Amino acid sequence: MTHPDAHGTVPGTVPVGGWTPWGTWDPAAGRPAAVPVPPVPAPAPSRVLPAALLAGGVVVGLSVAAVVGSLVLRGAADDVGRAAGAAMGESMGQSMGEALYGGAATEYHGSGGVLGPVEQSEPVPPADLGPDPVLDAYAQGCFDGDLQSCDDLFVESPPLSPYEEYASTCGGRVKAWTVPYCTDLD
Incomplete structure (x- = not known):
């Protein structure tokens, strides 16, 4: 006859609950019943991919439209700026000529680019102009x-x-x- 050990278990037997003091599982003591898992239904057709493709197409289309529109507007703005600058230059050129030269001459004459005849005198020696x-x-x-x-x-x-x-x-x-x-x- 065999005597129980310190845990109250007789050597060679398995206590109730299936676990032995030394940690092995006794298959005869029973295992927990398996819980049936319901089958996973097949996924429904996705609407995310077509929506993403549509959104991506819209973004690309808007980007292309923005680039083309900016190029067109930039060209038009350059033309408007050049025309305005030319008109201002003509207007200011006449008024500057009148202001600087008393309205007597408003066009360059001769080959040197000098505006009308220029009165010249003898050079003046430089005085103390600065320390450089x-x-x-x-x-x-x-x-x-x-x-x-x-x-x-x-x-x-x-x-x-x-x-x-x-x-x-x-x-x-x-x-x-x-x-x-x-x-x-x-």
Whole structure:
């Protein structure tokens, strides 16, 4: 005869519930009954894919329409801008000519691009125009007769500076702002 162990189980037997103290399952003790799983119905035809394709087609169509529309409008806007700019340029050119030259001449005459005849005088030596040695060299070249130095001085000098004013007179040869470029005086 066999005696029960510390857990109250007789060796070689299986306690009620199916589990032994050492963790094995006794198939004779029974297993839980399997729960029947209802069959999964076949999926209904999807409406998501056709809707997604339709939405994608709409987005692509709108994108193409936006690109084409912007190109058409851009071309039209460029044409309108050019026409407005040309009209303003003509209008301002006449009024600027009248303002600067007393209305006497509004077209370029001669080959130098100078507006009408320009009264010239002897050059004036540059005074103390500022502390910049490069601009001082341009001013001296302008006084010495290098009219390109006058134009370079104008381009390189700070706005509204004595250097710019001296360059606008081509070294004292003309009234300020009389010619667009001193090299036009050649």
